[in-house]
């Protein structure tokens with residue numbers, strides 16, 4: 001459906017072709033609408049409604065969705081989507097933007113990752129089903145109305161509570177359209193892979209809507225540097241796909257693409273205790289360098305376990321909550337080839353504020 005729509009849009013065809021329609025409404029070219037769209041009902045029988053902003057440009061072009069808070073406590077993306085929807089000037093928009101800043105409204109209200117109803121993960125419930133669990137019914141209403149009609153999409157996430165990560169894109173770059181989208185977002189790090197079944201990006205991509213996930217920082221926070229970096233990425237994507245034809249595509253300076261199954265490594269604790277983390281996410285660590293130490297409340301010398309980098313790499317994520325059982329993840333280390341390593345070293349020399357302040 002995506003290509004059909006893009007083709008008909010650019011064909012400058014008959015009236016009505018660039019109207020955006022959803023169950024119960026329409027948004028005409030040159031118009032925008034703030035919609036509260038019902039996806040479920042509470043125990044009191046009141047509607048559970050998600051905020052949706054549709055901006056239909058005066059000119060034809062692709063339809064793009066921007067979504068956030070599929071996990072209710074992941075806030076950075078909400079601000080990215082809100083600023084695009086309400087602070088940017090779309091007078092010359094070629095195409096349509098579907099902005100979904102808070103998909104998991106029950107989780108958002110409770111400030112929890114999952115849907116509070118039986119702790120369901122909305123981001124494992126796509127594309128959803130009308131006659132299934134509550135989570136799948138919600139997913140179905142979002143997917144059929146606001147995802148399937150799009151040509152491409154970006155879904156914003158943060159790390160799970162207790163951990164943080166540097167801004168990166170996750171994308172199935174075996175799909176050429178997804179690869180184009182992932183590169184256009186202009187992040188330094190892309191983790192390749194199709195993602196778990198039921199995630200919005202995998203199911204949307206499988207349904208013909210190339211979609212990437214953007215991971216940025218930690219839950220329960222607005223992190224301005226990361227939000228600004230993501231806004232640059234969105235602007236770059238809108239330029240690449242012609243929605244803002246007068247803007248230019250951003251190039252991040254250096255980029256590393258990591259195979260999901262390959263060279264990234266989660267280092268796990270081999271001892272229980274309290275973690276004294278020596279690094280932040282975004283740090284470059286050298287082979288043999290101490291990443292953290294696992295200690296206990298008595299700080300007895302003989303029980304302190306140090307964890308060293310098995311190779312030189314980039315710390316994409318580190319735990320924030322400093323307590324571990326044996327087997328718990330400590331950090332996510334990505335191996336870098338020499339070219340990327342030199343680019344990263346130059347970046348650090350220039351004291352990129354992003355790398356400096358990300359903690």
Ligand SMILES: [Zn+2]
Pocket residue numbers: 070071074156157158
């Ligand atoms: Zn998430």
